[in-house]
Amino acid sequence: MQNTRKGSGMRIGELARRTGVTTRALRYYEEQNLLTAERSGSGQRHYAETAVERIHLIRQLYAAGLSSKAIAELTPCVIEGRATPELLQRLAVERNQLDRRIADLTHTRDRLDSVIDGASSNLHTGAPCPRDANAETRTDSYRLAGTQPRPEAAAG
Amino acid sequence: MQNTRKGSGMRIGELARRTGVTTRALRYYEEQNLLTAERSGSGQRHYAETAVERIHLIRQLYAAGLSSKAIAELTPCVIEGRATPELLQRLAVERNQLDRRIADLTHTRDRLDSVIDGASSNLHTGAPCPRDANAETRTDSYRLAGTQPRPEAAAG
DNA sequence: CTTGCCCTTCACGTCGACGTCAAGTTTTAC
DNA sequence: GTAAAACTTGACGTCGACGTGAAGGGCAAG
Known part of the structure; x- marks a missing residue:
């Protein structure tokens, strides 16, 4: 295998070009024990x-919302296949958080879709403001999905 | 409507409790013209x-990744139904970005799912490290999805 | 009148993932 | 051999969404 001529491996500049991240970021990753x-x-x-x-x-x-610390702890599992039950547990936790974020x-x-639909149809009908008569109908659709920060007190 | 007794409206502390955000955040939202x-x-x-x-x-x-500036510009459209073609355009842009983020x-x-599957089956078979013989098979599955930062130069 | 809580406006601190400049060394090109 | 490019470490700057006091005013209860 390994028929690509690389000698003693590429230096940081080439890796940066090939991945699209800056050299600064690559050194940062090393500093964070990701690399x-x-x-x-x-x-x-x-x-x-x-x-x-x-x-x-x-x-x-990173794009999935993991911190560098979390990535540092999980990449041994993902990259090298070294999995302990604890690491698997953490992976599952991150996966579920990701799942909820996707749902939210x-x-x-979808909410933006309906807003766009409503507003563009208003544009077509020439109505500047859709709160004509069925305003209450819309206020219901304001509630979107989870993402409440801290539901400590809601019912008085 | 409005059968809830509120007199001259609630103060910032009650709004904070009812929404779960801090008073500091509420004042910040006002400062950013969100409220x-x-x-x-x-x-x-x-x-x-x-x-x-x-x-x-x-x-x-915010959870959808919009900045306070973007929210400030778009909420008039979303809340009050005031839509100009430009605002609709911006809404569509944000929606599409959101769509791509969801796909990524x-x-x-799904990648995490397969990692978890593989690692847990390794645990069950007692194999500590799955790079036994079929390592190349796995390296293929390392490529996940988009999210390349800057595809300036990839083909040499 | 005082206690106490909630409120106001500054204004600096934080955290994470880098950007950016500085100053020196190593590698590459001619 | 010399200059340019790429590399090194170090350290401060940035940006966004707030946190966290500080210093004072407003208002119901005792």
């Missing part, structure tokens, strides 16, 4: 080919 | 009942 690199005698970082996909994984987990965002998207 | 309030002679804020659902809407749009997150969730 390791071999060092040449003069201290320059050299990365293996696998680093490219690893960066993409890291970016995906989906509700919000 | 308006009547003022008593001594300068205290008094809110109508509709403020409660408005807060929930604001929180949802869904892919990441």
Whole structure:
């Protein structure tokens, strides 16, 4: 395997170009223990080919809302397959949070859809403001989905 | 309508309790022009009942990734139905971004699912590390979904 | 009148994922 | 051999959505 000429691995600039992230970010990832690199005698970082996909994984987990700390704890499991029951538990927790976020965002998207529908039809009919007579009907649709910050007290 | 006894409207503390956000956040929203309030002679804020659902809407749009600036520009359209073609355009843009985010997150969730599946089956078979022989098979599944930061240069 | 809670307006602090400048070293190109 | 490009560590700056006091005013209860 490994028929790509890479010698002792690519340096940080090439990895940055190939992944689309800045060198600053790559050093930051290393600082956060998300990424390791071999060092040449003069201290320059050299990365293996696998680093490219690893960066993409890291970016995906960031996009999924995970913190660098969480990613650092979970990537050993995801990348190397090293799974303890505790890590699996954490993975499941993150997965479920992600699931709820997706559900909330989906509700919000649908809400935006209906808003757009209503407003554009108002534009077509020339009505500037749709609170003509059926205002109450709309106030009901204001409630979207979860995402309440702290439901400590709601019923008086 | 409005059969709830509220006199001249609730003050900021009650609104905070009923929505679950802090008073600091409410004042911040007003500062960002997301929210308006009547003022008593001594300068205290008094809110109508509709403020409660408005807060929930604001929180949802925050959760959807909108900035306070974007929310401030779009809420007139969403709340009052005041829509110009430009606002509709912006709404559509935000909706599509939201859509893509949902798709990315869904892919990441599915990826986490397969990771969990694989790792837990490894636990069950007692294998500590699944890179036994079919390591190449797995490296393929590392690629998840979009979310590449800046695809400036990928093909060399 | 005082206690106490809630309210007001500054105004600086925080946290996370980097950006950005500085100053020096190593590698590459000619 | 020299200049430019790429690299190194270090350290302060940024941005957004608030947190967290500080210093004072408003108002019902005792």
